[in-house]
Structures are given as C-alpha cells and as structure tokens.
Amino acid sequence: MEPFTRLSSRAAPLSQANIDTDIILPARFLLITEKAGLGRYAFFEWREAGNFVLDQPKWRGAQVLVTGANFGCGSSREHAPWALHDLGIRCIVAPSFGEIFRANLLRNGMLPISLAEPEWRMVLASAERAEPITIDLLSTAIMLADGSDIAFSLPDSERQALLNGWDEIDGIRSRYSNAIIEFEHRQRQVAPWLWEKEPING
16 A cells, blocks of 8 residues: 555545445445446446536545545445545545444545544635645644644554555554564474475476
C-alpha cells in the first residue's frame, strides 16, 4: 500500500447520515473483481441522477470526503472502499463509521477520521466552501484554510500501518517479529524434522 503521511486536497461535503455500502457501491457491481476502474460505479445511482458533489467542478478530484454519521453501514462488502480508493479518495472525515467498513478502509490504505460534532461541523463548513485542507497523520491534525488546527486520534497500530504502508501481515511482523524469531528457534530445536527440506523426486 502507498504510505499515508500528509495529504493536501479539497474536501467534498456529503453530509447525509447512514450512507450504506449499497449506496457507495450497488450490489450489482459486486461481480467485478478488478479494483482498477471500480470508481466509475461509486455512488452510481446518485451520480446517474445528476449534480452529485464529486462530479461538480469545484469538488472534482477531491481526495477527502466529509460525510455524515455512520458512514459505510450495512453489508461488509470490501468493494465499497475499493471503489472509493479508485475514485481517488484517501481520507474520510465523519462523526462515526460502520465498524467493518472502517476496518476495510484501513486495509486499503485510507484514513478514517472520527470527530466530535463541533469539530466535524468546522471541517464540513470548510468542505462546503470547497477550501483546501491538509491532513497530517504525523501530527494527527487537520489544518483548515482559516488557520484552524483540529486534532484527531487514531490507535497507534493503525497509525503506524498507514504511515508505513503496511498491510495486516506487515503489521503483525512489525509487532511480533521478535516473538516469531524466538518461536522458530525453539521449534527448530524440539521439532527439527519440520524444518528439513523435502526430498527432490526424480
């Protein structure tokens, strides 16, 4: 995954609450298994209806979404974050997220930021004005165009995974590498046959 350290972009407002994964990516597109190009189907019905925020000139190309509470509720389909990532979204700011959807965002290198209502409304207002914002994961802060800094929190294991571009296996290795080495060393001593090379047939 691409490391996430600092992102400067316009933010697009999508303030409705309870936007579920079927809205983000309708079920009929789940047969598509390629991530590349999946973004064209993100929010398909809303975009077909016209005037969708991400298709409007002043928000086109935004890499940050500011959404309502419980964003990504509903089914656990990983296609939903795949589609958002292919659309160019790297960060989503919301009061809260669907639990499985939030985990899937992180697995795909996207940063979910949960904010309390007053701070969320500040970021939403900035997005509605199509102002650029900067998200710095090193300092865990959102910097708005008016000079305001808004702190956010993220568990350190999630933060380190995004900063380093680690997938789940990389994260496990980083946390437990010493324990893994010690286990392998003990196992070589007590069960050496498990480490013998398989004979070459023929």
